[in-house]
Amino acid sequence: MMKYMLLRHREIPNLNQIDVFLKEDGFEGFKKALKMDTNAVTDEVKAAGLRGRGGAGFPTGVKWSFMDKNNWPHYVVANADESEPGTFKDREIMESNPFQFLEGVAIASYAVGANVAYIYLRGEFWEVAHFLDEKIDEMEKAGFLGENIQGTDYSLKIYTHLGAGAYICGEETALLESIEGKRGQPRVRPPFPPSQGLYNKPTVVNNVETLSSVPYIIANGADRYREFGGTEKSPGTKIFSLSGRVKNPGNYELPLGSTFRELIFGEEYGGGIIDDKKIKAIMPAGASSSLIVADDKALDTPLTYEDVREVGGDLGSASVIVIDETVEMDWLITKTLSFFAHESCGKCTPCREGTYWMKAISERIHAGEATKADLELLHDVAKQVQGKTLCALGEFSTMAVVTSIERFPEDFEAKVYE
Amino acid sequence: MSLAEKYPQEVEKILAKYPPEHKKSAVMPLLYLAMREEGYITKADKADIAKLLDMTTTEVSSIVGFYTLFHDEKAGKYRLQVCTDIGCALRGAEQYLAELSDELGIKPGETTPDGLVTLEEVKCLAACDKAPMFQVQSGEGIQYHEKMTVGATLELIETLRKEAK
Ligand SMILES: Cc1cc2nc3c(=O)[nH]c(=O)nc-3n(C[C@H](O)[C@H](O)[C@H](O)COP(=O)(O)O)c2cc1C
Ligand code: SF4
Numbered sequence A: 001m002m003k004y005m006l007l008r009h010r011e012i013p014n015l016n017q018i019d020v021f022l023k024e025d026g027f028e029g030f031k032k033a034l035k036m037d038t039n040a041v042t043d044e045v046k047a048a049g050l051r052g053r054g055g056a057g058f059p060t061g062v063k064w065s066f067m068d069k070n071n072w073p074h075y076v077v078a079n080a081d082e083s084e085p086g087t088f089k090d091r092e093i094m095e096s097n098p099f100q101f102l103e104g105v106a107i108a109s110y111a112v113g114a115n116v117a118y119i120y121l122r123g124e125f126w127e128v129a130h131f132l133d134e135k136i137d138e139m140e141k142a143g144f145l146g147e148n149i150q151g152t153d154y155s156l157k158i159y160t161h162l163g164a165g166a167y168i169c170g171e172e173t174a175l176l177e178s179i180e181g182k183r184g185q186p187r188v189r190p191p192f193p194p195s196q197g198l199y200n201k202p203t204v205v206n207n208v209e210t211l212s213s214v215p216y217i218i219a220n221g222a223d224r225y226r227e228f229g230g231t232e233k234s235p236g237t238k239i240f241s242l243s244g245r246v247k248n249p250g251n252y253e254l255p256l257g258s259t260f261r262e263l264i265f266g267e268e269y270g271g272g273i274i275d276d277k278k279i280k281a282i283m284p285a286g287a288s289s290s291l292i293v294a295d296d297k298a299l300d301t302p303l304t305y306e307d308v309r310e311v312g313g314d315l316g317s318a319s320v321i322v323i324d325e326t327v328e329m330d331w332l333i334t335k336t337l338s339f340f341a342h343e344s345c346g347k348c349t350p351c352r353e354g355t356y357w358m359k360a361i362s363e364r365i366h367a368g369e370a371t372k373a374d375l376e377l378l379h380d381v382a383k384q385v386q387g388k389t390l391c392a393l394g395e396f397s398t399m400a401v402v403t404s405i406e407r408f409p410e411d412f413e414a415k416v417y418e
Numbered sequence B: 001m002s003l004a005e006k007y008p009q010e011v012e013k014i015l016a017k018y019p020p021e022h023k024k025s026a027v028m029p030l031l032y033l034a035m036r037e038e039g040y041i042t043k044a045d046k047a048d049i050a051k052l053l054d055m056t057t058t059e060v061s062s063i064v065g066f067y068t069l070f071h072d073e074k075a076g077k078y079r080l081q082v083c084t085d086i087g088c089a090l091r092g093a094e095q096y097l098a099e100l101s102d103e104l105g106i107k108p109g110e111t112t113p114d115g116l117v118t119l120e121e122v123k124c125l126a127a128c129d130k131a132p133m134f135q136v137q138s139g140e141g142i143q144y145h146e147k148m149t150v151g152a153t154l155e156l157i158e159t160l161r162k163e164a165k
Helices: A018-023 A028-034 A038-048 A060-065 A089-096 A098-112 A123-141 A171-177 A208-220 A222-228 A260-265 A329-343 A349-366 A374-383 A392-407 A409-413 B009-014 B022-037 B043-052 B059-064 B093-104 B148-165
Strands: A074-080 A112-122 A157-162 A204-207 A237-243 A250-255 A279-283 A318-325 B078-083 B117-122 B136-139 B141-145
Touching: A018 A098, A018 A123, A018 A329, A018 B078, A028 A098, A028 A208, A038 A060, A038 A098, A038 A208, A038 A222, A060 A204, A074 A171, A089 A098, A089 A123, A089 A208, A089 A237, A098 A112, A098 A123, A098 A204, A098 A208, A112 A123, A112 A171, A123 A157, A123 B141, A157 A208, A157 A392, A157 B022, A157 B117, A171 A204, A204 A208, A208 A222, A237 A260, A237 B043, A250 A260, A250 B141, A279 A392, A329 A349, A329 A392, A329 B043, A349 A374, A374 A392, A374 A409, A392 A409, A409 B148, B009 B022, B022 B059, B059 B136, B078 B093, B078 B148, B093 B117, B093 B148, B136 B148, B141 B148
Parallel strands: A074 A112, A074 A204, A112 A157, A237 A318, B078 B117
Antiparallel strands: A237 A250, A279 A318, B078 B136, B136 B141
16 A cells, blocks of 8 residues: 655655656656546546645635636646745655656646646745756656657646745735736735736646645546545645654645644654643644644544634644644744734735734733733734735734634733733 | 846746746846846846846836845855744744854854855744754855754854855
């Protein structure tokens, strides 16, 4: 039984070499797709129930089927911005299993009729981008990119594009603005990218891990994909980036539906908390998370898009940051707020001003210089930002604030005076 | 000398990535190219890129201002950018930076007297499982250094110092 669908390089050495990849059934999915009707490829991905791994969990096949067929050319853009604090999975895929990812890009492009695809990488992934450029060249030399691929009339070029340090460029419309040579600020939606995306043309934007899941689905069929793991509504495996106060931080690929307990305490995975301290809270989706109280109920919650919601969180990009009893929440939110205040693109006032003020108040609380009224003010400001921002970053900035004050009030009350 | 004169093949390769009617898309890769020699972008570079892409110099400047990895001011030859964001901070990065800062005798934002290293504190670099970590940015690109100690960092700086001579 294969253990991995995405982190296959952990079982197969040198999988980032094209000859090894070819020996391991490399490009079988793409070869099969090229013989299929494009709609049939999209339908297979729909039937597999694959959901976007970039955070929102939107059904991938459904997204592809939204592409406007009366407006050409079409584009595919791979989102390799990977900037959510706590997330470090896409980088491992691109470094160690790059061809599976590129094959996914190629299948998606074929399915939606795109002849050009871009991979948008955060600027810090400078070396990864240069490495991918080499892999793209090798793939073209092997006849899987370029003109008339595998003797068909289908042609495809893949290009990398490096960002330059801006978390907001992970938001898909800001990312498209950035490729267009503008400041990376989100667009008003609708229109959504499948109607008007890059250069105002229909565009599919998918996360690296999402695209890397596609070759298996096409090569083996939707049913086999569902059998590999996961639940009815959240099929497949997912890479969990585990960090924070655990003994063994790292990426772990698990079927969706595994529990927080297995991930955090399993011997093969997180291995428990540093110095065997007590676990206090879980941030399941990086700095954008709500803080989940790490009680037995939460620890036994299946890791699916639906179930994590039941304990007051979101699976998001599955960047699980573990918080133990040594960490105080008033400190933690100074960290998340400093991040969001730095990364707000400034386009809308509630986010720009809200993150600035929340950061300032949280720092005063942490320094023991604030009153109880300030604490209430912080909660109020966060509540006022919610629902009033152009993109989700504004919303994200409030999640840890509101949930930590509501669920861990004692940490704050100890810091403020009357 | 303009970028197109200095690096003709590379400029051509960059422009070929984007549809000719959307050559503005080349602004970011060209800005990286402009930083290669000195590590920062000059006024002349901005005007040059603007001309090449039919943009205004103001537009190019606003791009430089928006993205944190573009610099239009001289700093140390190497920018040593330590992540102290949430993931790294939970695994000792703040203490690491404080000790490194002491050893180097400079605070984050400052440059060593010989102009070699500028120490900077940055947001998450997607390496939370390998803290403490930093990246080194220079005109030539960006490299990651993970699971670092202060000692190993000082050794690296010595190597860079020798190479710079
Ligand atoms: C502020 C913000 C940052 C985001 N950052 C990323 C990112 O780094 N990588 C990513 O794949 N998606 C990111 N997203 C989600 C994208 O907007 C988009 O939903 C995703 O790329 C779609 O791909 P998927 O359906 O395959 O998940 C971000 C969204 C927001 C609002
Ligand atoms: S919510 Fe924040 S990041 Fe998003 S568009 Fe508004 S200002 Fe920019």
